[in-house]
Amino acid sequence: MIRAMTEPIENRFGLASGVWCKATQMFSFPTPEHPDNGAVSRRYPGNEMKGIFLSTKVVPRHVPLALRGGGTFVVWLKGDIMQTRIVLVGSGHLAHALFLGWQRDGAVHRTIHVLARSTRLFAELWTPEEQTHITFDPDILQTADIVVFTVKPKDMSDALSAMSPYLNRQALVLSPVAGYSLEQIRRRLPHQGLVRFMPNICSAIGASVTLFTPDGLTAAQKTMVESLIAELGPMLEVEESLINPMTALLGSGPAYVYLFMEAVIQAGEQLGVDRELTRLLVGRMIEGSARLAEHEGATPLSQLIRQVVSPGGTTEAMLNVLKKAEWGNTLTGALLEAGERAIELGQYSA
Ligand SMILES: NC(=O)C1=CN([C@@H]2O[C@H](COP(=O)(O)OP(=O)(O)OC[C@H]3O[C@@H](n4cnc5c(N)ncnc54)[C@H](O)[C@@H]3O)[C@@H](O)[C@H]2O)C=CC1
Ligand SMILES: O=C(O)[C@@H]1CCC=N1
Known part of the structure; x- marks a missing residue:
């Protein structure tokens, strides 16, 4: 409940009287609709209220409650000021x-x-x-x-x-x-x-x-x-x-991910699976794989790969083809090329 309410604005700042302050403070006080609001401030212990925050997102009738709750800075003002x-x-x-x-x-x-x-x-x-x-x-x-x-x-x-x-x-x-x-x-x-x-x-x-x-x-x-x-x-x-270097890896990143997805989708089609369904499911699979790799941060990726491979099974059949084609090296080489290109682009633009 709190997440849904606060996340869109939790990191936004409003300028008021020349002072910047965090929007989350507005939700540090319990209100009838959100009696557990205090939990928000506990999630953001570093927040400091340094001045008046101007927000169009805060319901005006909550302001007196906020003030009663100990906040001395919260003021409801028109959104167009900020x-x-x-x-x-x-x-x-x-x-x-x-x-x-x-x-x-x-x-x-x-x-x-x-x-x-x-x-x-x-x-x-x-x-x-x-x-x-x-x-x-x-x-x-x-x-x-x-x-x-x-x-x-x-x-x-x-x-x-x-x-x-x-x-x-x-x-x-x-x-x-x-x-x-x-x-x-x-x-x-x-x-x-x-x-x-x-x-x-x-x-x-x-x-x-x-x-x-x-x-x-x-x-x-x-x-x-x-x-x-x-x-x-x-x-x-x-x-x-x-x-x-990160322009190559991250800025260009969605392109190699989509190329990868497109190749998977084409394989799916030839195996009789609908394009849209594969696109949806493969996207989720990529997301899940990335999350697991992050969760298992200390585990080498090669070990995670080994967890997927059953000897003589589907994964091994697929990996054998990719290794023979030196697919990993090709991708590494492509990204090195992109990194070099980023340097060249700067030089050409003097
Ligand atoms: N497309 C991407 O995924 C990413 C792009 N970038 C960088 O962002 C920049 C833009 O990339 P894209 O949007 O892909 O290029 P784009 O070619 O789609 O858009 C560039 C735009 O700049 C306009 N333009 C050029 N000179 C102008 C001027 N003097 N006044 C007003 N408009 C002018 C062009 O008319 C065009 O609309 C590039 O420098 C690129 O390196 C960075 C990260 C990701
Ligand atoms: O292709 C490019 O040069 C730009 C930079 C990163 C993504 N697009």
Whole structure:
């Protein structure tokens, strides 16, 4: 009950009187509908209430209860005061995935605009309602709090140069651009807070695994960015040197997983199983296998494989073919190639 109620907002932050504070605090107090709310604060022992939180998610009649319960900071104010303005530069595949990820659960506390250059992919990617968020006017950047450059590496230098005159000093700039370093961005934007991050398209449903490296952010800005990235799924702050290799493994990741799934689906078809059914079930099997590997963190994967193999059975028949084709080596080689490419992309984009 508590999970369902709090998870969509548990990591979001609201800006009020220049102070950031955590939304979960709003649920630290029992209410008639949620008498066990205190459990939430116990789950987040590090939370501190530092100021007034403005939320459209909290039912106003709960506020007096919250105050009676000992909270001295909780104030119900209109949601439009706390709008965070995000602009995605570029209207392609990743822009759409981030748009969906950040629009989930209503996201009433922010506005998202998409600054496009062309109408390519419009009908394919963006619904008519979503297209109302798209603009071609760079003036939109002037009031942005967060600007995310979702353009191809080859277009990044031009895009940064073209957009920099419109950026306000406080705007944070996020870049998922493969190979493009913080140093390259810094040369064009000397004064902005920067974040290089590497999500994948699973951001659309909050299931990306995203790495990020901040540069020149205040503590409050960093907290805010972490909260935003956390909405896309699990995240990890890393040294920038990890971003290129992880672009190959994680940013490109869904592609090799889907290729793998497609091959399995084709085998299923030839074995007489319906495509859609295999897709659904194999997806769950991959999810379960990943969860078990995580649960058995200390167990080598080779040992987990051995747990599946019955001598002379189906798994052995399958593994023999894959080993003969050096399938594992092929995939490793492919990912090394992708890692090299990430470095090249940065060099080409100077
Ligand atoms: N697609 C993915 O799964 C991932 C992509 N990335 C990175 O995200 C970036 C975007 O990738 P995709 O969305 O796949 O590319 P895409 O080709 O689908 O979209 C790029 C968009 O940028 C627009 N654009 C280029 N210059 C512009 C400008 N000056 N102003 C406004 N719009 C401009 C293009 O019109 C296009 O809509 C790339 O740098 C890529 O390395 C990172 C992680 C995952
Ligand atoms: O293919 C690419 O270069 C980008 C980066 C990671 C996923 N797509």
